[in-house]
Amino acid sequence: MKISLPQNIIAIISKINNCGYEAFLVGGCVRDLIMERNPNDWDIATNASTNAIKAIFTRTYNTGLKHGTVTAIYNGIKAEITTYRKEAMYSDHRRPDFVIFTDTLTDDLSRRDFTVNSMAYHPEKGLTDPFNGLDDIKEGVIRCVGNPEKRFSEDALRMLRAIRFSAQLGFKIEDKTFSAIKKYWSDLYYVSVERIQSELNKILVSKEPQKLYLLWKSGLSQVIFPDIKELNDEWINYAKYFSDHGNKKTILLSLLFLSAFKDMAKYYYKKLLKKLKYDNKTIRSVGLLISCIEDLIIFSDRNLRKAVTEYGEEVAKNTIEIKTVCSKFTNAYRSFIIDRIGKDIVPLKADISGLDLINAGLCSGPGIKEMLLILMHCIYEKTEVNNFDILMSIAKSVAKSQISISDKP
Known part of the structure; x- marks a missing residue:
């Protein structure tokens, strides 16, 4: 089998070979090249020691000397170069207690996890496949x-x-x-x-x-996920639909919690994501999407304005797509609604501030937030009321009627 390799990778292998050592591409990059996928990393196995590799290449850094690995940078490309090795006991079920360096490529390939990752390739010698990884790729x-x-x-x-x-x-x-x-x-x-x-x-x-x-x-x-006892068919259908979506990690995590916990998802998602040590950005994104999915029931102009204002345009679009994918709505209707986001449905900002309300003596403390919320709901209903004088008039009427406005500090 002939595989096309980048010239700078061939140059790295040749440079090691010219110093009297073996060198082969190994692992996932060989698998990806066979499958015509772009490798994320370049891994090379050799019978040269780490000291020998550091002497051959001028630009190297220690990736894992204990395990025989040095990273070399040559002609603008980075490759992890590891001495052939076998591994001893794994007393912690994760890492070998120690490694035993060996002279043979087959020994090195035998320690790897799966057959599709246990192949080696040399630009002149071709494919080395002692565990039939190529057959498993084909099958x-x-x-x-x-x-x-x-x-x-x-x-x-x-x-x-x-x-x-x-x-x-x-x-x-x-x-x-x-x-x-x-x-x-x-x-x-x-x-x-x-x-x-x-x-x-x-x-x-x-x-x-x-x-x-x-x-x-x-x-x-x-x-x-010990708190989630099963994964239902609805989530699996969503996963298939969103398999090409650019935001599928956030979408599928949100739907996982919603499918498992229903109305209680908002109380469980943060606990479970923190347990898995997700970053705050991911936790916040999942929380926003869950809230928007629960909040946006009917695609009225009022509700759409509220969604894009409170959760953002991307979250609103994702919510619409989620709610229409497994429903009676057509693709054309879904596209029509989503296309409106960012055009005639945009985030809104009230033309009045909390300070304006305080200066007018209409409310204070928690009552400011409540008043602004009421005014925003008015704006969601009719955007033409988003004018300082009109909003001030509405605020005065609300304050006078004392509708759910707290003036407690």
Whole structure:
């Protein structure tokens, strides 16, 4: 098999070879090249030591000397270069206690997680595939290298990676491999929350985010989402629909909580996302979308104005798409409503401020916020009332009637 490689990658391999050492592209970049995908990273395995690699390349930095890895930058490209190694016991179910450097490429490939990631390529020698990864790519299968129970007991994160690769590549998980996940799912407790969140995000933004259901089928959900007992068909249908959406991580997380907790989603989402150590931006985005979905019931002009003002245009558009995808509304109607956002439906700002209300002696304290809220609802109903004099007149009438306005400090 001949694979087209970037010239600067060929140059890195040649430079190592010219110094008397072996060097092969390995792992995910080989898989991606075979599948005509653009690799995210370039990994090279070699029988050269880290000291030898640092002597060959002038620009290097230590990525993981303990595990034999140095990153080299050459001709404008970065590659992680690792000495051939075997791994010893994994007493913490995550990382090897120590590594044993070896002289053979096959030993190095044998320690890897899945057959599709256990191939090597050299621009002159071609493909090295001792575990039939190429066949599994052709058949669309995720299969462990060797005994899957041993692979997962070594590194529990591999179970979640199997589902992630299934979602990213559109592959099925081989039966023995999946059975081992069902047997060892509880070992995922040994993995850090940060690594779990990273894999979860990759599933959510993948080609087939509906593969998230495998967390429940395998038992892994008991570690990641213990409060969510099942993933319903409605969420799976949403995941298929939004698989190409630019904001699908936020959308699918929001729908996950709404499908699981219904009206209580607003009380659960923050707790669960914080437990998974999501950043504040993601938590806020999910919260806004959940609130907008619950708030926007009928697509009247008044409600649409309120949605774009209080939640933002993007959140309003996402909400409309969510609410129309599994309903009687046509694609044309959905597009018509969404196209209005940012055109005749725009965020509004009252032409009066809290300070104006205070100076007029109409309210104070919490009553200011309540009065502004009433005025905004008037503006949502009729945008033509968004005029200082008109709003002041409305505020005086409200204050006079004492409708739900608190003047307590």
